[in-house]
Amino acid sequence: MSDKTTMPTTYDPKAAEQKWYDFWQQGQFFKAGQRPDAKPFTIVIPPPNVTGMLHIGHALDFTLQDIIIRTKRMQGFDTLWLPGTDHAGIATQTKVEQKLREQGLSRYDLGREKFLEQVWDWKELYAGTIREQWGKMGLSLDYSRERFTLDEGLSKAVREVFVRLHEKGLIYRGKKIINWDPAARTALSDIEVEYKELNGHLYHLQYPLKNGSGHITVATTRPETMLGDTAVAVHPEDERYKHLIGQMLVLPVVGREIPIIADEYVEKDFGSGAVKITPAHDPNDFEVGLRHDLPQIIVMDETGTMNEHAGPYQGLDRADCRKKLVKDLQEQGVCIRIEDHVHQVGHSERSGAVVEPYLSTQWFVAMKPLAERAIEAQKSGKGVNFVPDRFEKIYLNWIENVRDWCISRQLWWGHRIPAWYCEACGEMHVAREDVTACPACGSTSLRQDEDVLDTWFSSGLWPFSTLGWPEETEDFKRYYPTDVLVTGYDIVYFWVARMIFTALEFTDQIPFKDVLMHGLVRDAEGRKMSKSLGNGVDPLDVIENYGADAMRYMISTGSTPGQDLRFRIEKVEQARNFANKIWNASRFALMNLEGFTASDIDIKSNLGTAERWILHRLNETVREATRLIDSYEFGETGRILYNFIWDDLCDWYIEFAKLNLYGTDEQAKRATQSVLAYVLDRTQRLIHPFMPYISEEIWQHLPHEGESITVAAWPVFDEALEAPEAVKEMELLMDIIRAVRNVRAEVNVPMSKKVELMIKPSGEAEAAIVSRNEEFIRRFCGTSSFETGLGLAAPDKAMTAIVTGAELYLPLAGLIDISQEIARLEKELATLNSEVERVEKKLGNEGFVAKAPAKVIEEERAKMADYAGKRDKVLARIEELRS
Incomplete structure (x- = not known):
């Protein structure tokens, strides 16, 4: 050891973070495979989208994973934390198209090849930025195994899965109602549609009978779709309409004749009991149309513009069409009533456009057979362990009711569908390799399907494709299945479920043993962070101002599995203060460990009561912290570490230690130095997964053996250190x-x-x-x-x-002076009595109690309890002094 100036007076996070991350990278401490005889432990990172910068939600997700992987590395496992990024089809393409629009260009101006060059440039820029942000956060990733969802190996895995599912008849091409994004001009899956509650209208329309004997009233929130109506349905048992079944109606405006049909889909007691049927623009109507062999009339194009089937409204945007059509229907006496109506309207998660149910030819995955296997695994006890376990029910409910998955997207960025069409004979061929000659007729005139696969198709293979599957690579054999997936509860359907059923189908194993669901990071008021509210938090700003350790400690210890976290900057400040407390305690200790080496540490001999007590408390903390981390209870782990370090070590033991350190008993001094060095060493190891930088900085100053705290052994409970008498x-x-x-x-x-x-x-x-x-x-x-x-x-x-x-x-x-003290306390008592009287009066006011928010009333009651408690204490002090 050098002199006491070895550790600066204050901790400088910026200098430490850059120094130690470079040191860890150069030493390859995060690289898997360096402990061939150890048990493997694997996490694959949920790949962030290459759409832009990481946000505070990413920081929470990644910090929790880093805590787990750092702990397991110190516990002697051969750890692999595999990093990577997702191409994020529609999200990334939308970003690049926005950039092009600023230049007055569209992707069609560039053409597919040139446009994709622009997207790859974007990917390289933001993948590099993400990598830098990972470093700033102190993440112990194995960069030698970094993956991207469009890598060659992953693309091979995607094709293999597509071809196998197609060969089994589980991937098919068909015409169905899908969610259509008219802004991005692509299909969306159900889980890419965000429903928003909007104030709209319900339009009541009268369709006249062809024979002139009357009319039937229907209601709709989307009047423009009436132009594609091909029937009106009633319930077969509805006495009001039985005599009309089979008769014809005349569709207003366009004059087309449509039948009145009977179908049990109709709820006869709801509304008028008659429902307009638009098979090309509503999923339920589509099914009714199939049962009754109704025509499927599409009335708008892929941009949401009305087409030739819209008659006089051709060329209008769907919103403009609605306004003009409703006006015309009112003038013709067809629209008899318009009601205000609050309803859920689907919006594209990426473009924000109102989603249109749209009849389209797309590629689908038949989900039922895949879901059945996942359900059977979960119910037989061979499935994934969800933390918290309530998410198992949510997961099962979704896969038990899953619908076929639309996997084709009308985009250019992504995995292109491996299907080729022969221009000569019309045959379609699905293949692992590019098809250059038609297997049916030999023609070389072939055209590949223009569409790409849904992003979630490739990311659903992430746990095994990243390890080399479909090849039996050494990494795949050693590190698969993975041990834990850490992710937000908001993508249990998007991603978690898909990974499970694809893994079972293609590897015969679940992809991970545990799924740890964390919540969303909200602002201090509990609101979701968004650009519109301007309440987002950039993790790099937090790191710049408070250091990575403070941010990591706050977001990890402030979280509970499955629950949302409120981000408060005061909590980051408290975490920084905690880091400074650790620094100052360590600095004091080092001043009193001059010349002390790791080999000098002896925690068996000449121990006083305080020494035996602090070793006992450390031992208990080790046992409890290990249990809590293994249970993913990081908030509780942080609490017991804080209590041990702040209270037991800093506030008590270090103060007791000064008696021996500054005393004349050399034997007692040596024992105290040993215990102080030992406890500080173990404390840095315990806090290291949460605060990697400051713990490495301090540990390197302490008497120690080994290159880095990242690979130092995790402390273990030692029965011999138990000291109940102490x-x-x-x-x-x-x-x-x-x-x-x-x-x-x-x-x-x-x-x-x-x-x-x-x-x-x-x-x-x-x-x-x-x-x-x-x-x-x-x-x-x-x-x-x-x-x-x-x-x-x-x-x-x-x-x-x-x-x-x-x-x-x-x-x-x-x-x-007792009389003077009594006078002071009586003055304090008068103030408290006044406050109690004021709050009592407020709470006794019926008007206040009736109108004030519950939170305000609760705050007043809390004040009342506080003032009354203080008053009782002051009274007791006065009585004690008088007696």
């Missing part, structure tokens, strides 16, 4: 010291002023503890005189405190 003794001493300090505070006597202290132990054992620790007590209570004895009598005019094992008396004569 705990009992220390608890009595600490209770005495706390009680005396509390009394001092109550009567306004500062620690600089010496007091008389009399202690009456409750028994022989307690008397022995007090007697042999007199020096401790005198020092930490600030006594001028000290007296103890089993038969001690309480003196006159003394403050009394009772703790478990002893009664304490502090004579007040000469210490304070």
Whole structure:
């Protein structure tokens, strides 16, 4: 060790972070495969989209994973934390198209090849940015295995899965109602549609019977779709309409004749009991249309513009069409009533456009056979362990009711569908390799399908495609299946379910043993972070101002599995203060470990009570922290580490240690140095997964063996360090010291002023503890005189405190002016009485209680309880002083 200036007065996060991340990278401490005889432990990172910068939600997700992987690495596992990014088809393409629009261009102006060059440039830029952000956060990723969802190996896996599913008849091409994004001009899956509650209208329309004998009333929220109506349906048992079934109606505006049909889909007691049927623009109507062999009339094109089937409205945008059509229908007496109507309207998650149910030829995955296997695995106990377990029910509910998955997207960025069409004979061929000649007729005139696959198709293979599948690579054999997936609860359908059923289908194993679901990061008021609210938090800004360790500690210990986290900058400040507390404690210790080496540490010999106690508390903390991390209870882990470091180590043990460190007993000093070095070393190891930078910086200054704390052994519980008798003794001493300090505070006597202290132990054992620790007590209570004895009598005019094992008396004569102190307390009592009266009056006001928010009323009641509690204490002090 060098002199005490080895550690600067204050901790500089910026300098430490750059230094130690470079050191870890150069030393390849994060690279998997360096412990061939160790048990593997694998996490594959949920790949962030290459759409832009990482946000605070990413910081939470990645920090939790880093805590797990760092702990497992220290526990001796061969750890692999595999990084990577997702091409994010529609999201990334939308970003690049926005950039082109700023230049007055569209992707069609560039053409497919040139446009894709632009997207690859975007990917390289943001993948590099993401990598830099990972480094800033201190993530211990194995960059030698970094993957991207459009990598050659992953593309091979995607084709293999597509071809196999197609060969089994589980991928097919068909015409169905899908979710259509008219802005991005692509199909969307159900889970890419975000529903928003909007104030709209319900339009009541009268369709006249062809024979002129009357009309039927229908209602719709989308009147423009009536132009594609091909029937009106009623319930077969509805007496009002039985006689009309089979008759014809005349569709207003376009004059087309449509039949009245009977179908049990109709709820006869809802509305008029008659429903307009538009097979090309509604999923339920599509099914009705199939049952009755109805025509499928599409009335708008892929941009949401009305087409030739819209008659006089051809060429209008769907929104403009609605306005003009409704006006015309009102003038013709067809639209008889318009009601205000609040309803859920689907919007594209990426473009924000209102989604149109649209009849289109697309590629689909037949989900039922795949889902059945996943359901069977989960219900037989061979499935994934969800944390919290309530998410298992949510997962099962979704896959038990899953519909066929539309996997084709009308985009250019993504995995192109491996299907080729022969221009000569019309045959379609699905293949693993590019088809250059038609297997049916030999023609070389072939055209590949223009569409790409849904992003979630490739990311659903992420846990095994990243490890080399479909090849039986060494990484795949060693690191698959993975151990835990950490992800937000909002993508259990998007991603988690897809990974499970594809893994079972293609690897016969679940992809991960555990799924840890964390919540969303919200602002301090509990609102979702968004650009519109301007309440987003950039993790790099937090790191710049407070350091990576403070941010990591705050978001990880502030989270509970499955629950949302409120981000408060004050909590980051508290985490920074905690880091500074650790730094200052370590710096003090190092000043007193001059010349001390790791080989000098001896925690078996000549240990005093305080030393045995702190080792016991460390031991208990090790056991509990290990259990909590294994249970993914990071908030509780952070709490017990904080309590041990701040309270036990800094506030108590270091203060006790000073007696030996500054004393003349060299044997006691050596024992204290050993324990101090040992406890600080183990403390840095325990806090390291949460605060990697400051723990490495301190650990490197401490007496230690090994290159880096990242690969230092995780502390383990040691039965030999248990010391219940030392705990009992220390608890009595600490209770005495706390009680005396509390009394001092109550009567306004500062620690600089010496007091008389009399202690009456409750028994022989307690008397022995007090007697042999007199020096401790005198020092930490600030006594001028000290007296103890089993038969001690309480003196006159003394403050009394009772703790478990002893009664304490502090004579007040000469210490304070009792009459002056009573006067001060009476003044304080008057203020408290006034506050109590004010709040009582407020809560007794019926108008206030009726109108005020529940939160405000609760706050007033809390004030009342606080003031009343303080008043009772002041009264008790006055009585004690008077007696």
